[in-house]
Amino acid sequence: MQTIITAATPHLLEILGLILTAIIGWAASKARQKWGLDIEAKHRDALHEALMTAARLAIGRNLTGQAAISLILDYAKRSVPDALDKLSPPAVVIENLAQSKLEKAAVEAGKAIGKAIKAGR
Known part of the structure; x- marks a missing residue:
């Protein structure tokens, strides 16, 4: 054994x-x-937050169309360059996200205005 x-x-x-x-x-x-x-996930969240912040800024400045999209894209490039480098999304995807965030910010602004009007009555 x-x-x-x-x-x-x-x-x-x-x-x-x-x-x-x-x-x-x-x-x-x-x-x-x-x-x-x-x-x-951290990079993705940072990118979405930067896009939304820029969209609100564009709405606040009364920008629309390509001027608003350009502001949003420039803001994201300056604000979260690491996220853009790591995620490497195609330009069309970033533009679509910027458009989406702009529309969402516009809806939020409309709701805020509606609440302000109701509160003033």
Whole structure:
């Protein structure tokens, strides 16, 4: 029995080493995936917040159309350049987001005006 254990020990150690290597690789992959997604989410949130802030600014300045979109895009480029670099969205996607945020800011402004009118009655 001792001879069998002695003969099998090097092979068992190799197998154990392979198993541990696989477990460490899997854990490293999961950690990289989780933290990578967390970082991406932070960049995405920062970009959306910058676009919304700029859209509100454009509404406040009574800008419309391409002038408003240009302000929003310029603001985002200055405000969150790291997010734009890391996410690398196509220009058309950023323009569509800017348009969407502008429309949302306009709706918010309309609601605020409506509340102000009702409060003044």
